[in-house]
Amino acid sequence: MILSGITYTLYAAAAFASSALGHPSAHTKVTHERRDVVHGQWTKVGRAATDAPITLRIGLKQRNLERADEFMHAISDPRSETYGQHWSAQKVAQMFAPTDDAIAQTEAWLLNEGVPADRIVRTSGRNWIKITTTVGKAESLLDTAYSVYENDDGARIVACEAYSLPATIQGHIDLVAPTIQFDEREAVVTTRGLRKRAEALAPKFKKLPHGRPQADSLKNCSEVTTPACLRALYDIPKEVKPVKGNSFGIVEFAPQSYNQVDLDGFFTVYGGGKMANGTAPIFNGIDGGYLSTESGSGIRGESNLDLCYAMALTHPQNVTLYQVGDSVIWNPATNNNFLDAIDGSYCTTDGGDDPVWDAVYPHDDTYNPGAYTGGPMCGTYETTKVISVSYGSNEDARPAGYRARECAEYMKLGPMGVTVLFSSGDTGVAGLRSQCVNPGGSYTPVAADHGRFNPMFPGTCPWITSVGGTALPPSTPIGTREVATYNFGSGGGFSNLFALPSYQRAAMDHYFTHHAPAYNSSRFNDTRLVRGYPDVALAAQDYVTGLDGGFTAFSGTSASAPTFGAMLALVNAERMKKGKGSVGFVNPVLYAHPEVFEDVVEGKNPGCGTEGFRAVEGWDPVTGLGAPNWKRLKKVFLDLP
DSSP states (O other): OOOOOOOOOSHHHHHHHTTGGGSGGGGOEEEEEEOSSOOTTOEEEEEOOTTSEEEEEEEEOOTTGGGHHHHHHHHHOTTOTTTTOOOOHHHHHHHHSOOHHHHHHHHHHHHHTTOOGGGEEEOTTSSEEEEEEEHHHHHHHHTOOOEEEEOTTSOEEEEOSEEEEETTTGGGEEEEESSSOOOOSSEEEETTEEEEOOOBOOOEEEOOBTBSOOTTOOTTTTTSBOHHHHHHHHTOOSOOOOOTTOOEEEEEETTOOOOHHHHHHHHHHHSTTOOOTTOOOEEEEESSOOOOOOOSIIIIIHHHHHHHHHHHHHTTSOEEEEEEOOSOOSSOOOHHHHHHHHOTTTOOTTTTSOTTTSOOSSOOOSSOTTOOOSOOOOSOSOOOSEEEEOBOEEGGGSOHHHHHHHHHHHHHHGGGTOEEEEEOOSBTTSOGGGOOBOTTSOBOSTTOSOSBOOOEETTTOTTSEEEEEEEOOTTOOBTBOOEEOSSSBOOOEEEEEEEOOGGGHHHHHHHHHHHOOSOOTTTSOOSSOEEEEOSEEEEOSOEEEEETTEEEEEESHHHHHHHHHHHHHHHHHHHHHTTOOOOOSOHHHHHHOGGGEEOOOSOBOOBTTBOOOBOOSSOBTTTBTOEEOHHHHHHHHHTOO
């Protein structure tokens, strides 16, 4: 959707500056954000030069976010009289835009502090205010000290470890950047800039144990997963006729990109004889999104896996690929860059994306001939009805304010009838690279046998559907009850940031009443008042996938999310045939109808020197509600308005 921006002037703010900010109490500043521990290998190497230029981005607090649970209940709870009455993009933008007072008072503060009016810019979505200034002026505004930090690879950033805001306007502001946002993305320095590895959940791969399985064989589904195995496991139909307006989206981030030859090879064998060579997703390139010419699992694996199964399971429905990011690695694309492209009201068209965390365009192509030199793409594409993403990061790897803004954007997609799915992770209760959290907040060494559990985001966001992993027990046939993944630990646990949503309250009460884990608060947030994840779980082991002209078996919840997405896309098709809308945010319906699932009661998700949590009767932080059955899922959703 493309939303029009609104232009404002600074006159009201200037008037406010001469009155309210003249009162002595207006000058009182309070700490807004603080980072007690600098994660990673960052070392302070000196003070930042006070005359160095810096661009501050002030993220304004949006209205009505405290009513998110209320709004989502009204639209997505099956017991609500207004279930399925989705909002327009315009209504969403109007409902959550910052107040005029928030904008005016923030700008008044800046003017009162001597920032010239022509250095203050509002972004078109009204969510950010940008000012161009110097480090010295920024330090005065924020009552802080900026330093230069360097990591072991030689990368340098300018940041601070705490900052303050006037008490009179603090309530209007979520975050200011750059401040405490230390870059923990996987980046390494080269002589020609920075090179990164994608922040994917890195599906594990191995050679096929018995060679390439036959297309329709169910003989070895406990060892190798194929589309036929998934259809048999979850009652997924072989074909559902396409319906206008139905769509399924897969999101990939550079450098991950699919290879058409690999897709053709997979569809030739596993496409049911109906997918011709050249069958490809609709390509929506975002901010220089491109298809790499390189090979290997590190470039092809994730995208090939996602698209092989998203397309094979839903054909002939439309599948759209959102390919995000260019070849510049020093500032790689993030979920926010994707969200910008599908929501013009969120997009920070004047450069308001966080300059540390998000790719800010245009890019310099001096050392990167494939660099995207255009501006950020804002509201360029319509969003698909279902979106599946197989990428994630540690919840605490970025500031709480940043996480809250991103989570709120996923929430805003729900009222518009969009389902957002994320893989729950592949390292059990540990974080990326199997790292846990020391008492002081720093990360443990890789795969350390101690530490606090490290939840994964966006799985901890209450407004997405987190998808964990299951598997058939070894050497068992279809029809055997699945267990939690055993080739790896399916991601799951409890948030340290996000409150327990109403739709999950009964399931959480049941879990802690009957299956409370033995760990205390030294291991996880045991308040019983926070979001638990995942919500559901599906097969996640040994998916046969086209790769480099042959076939490889991939494991990871990266496979589970697009599989569940395919099931929901087919449910949408059935609803649309009857003149009904898309399923949208599905969690309230799923928790209200546990009969849709085959409960998974065996397995665990180890990490941090523990066995993690255990799969038990009912919802659990390993496999969620269990493994969904498509026919039951379809019936529940077809019975709803």
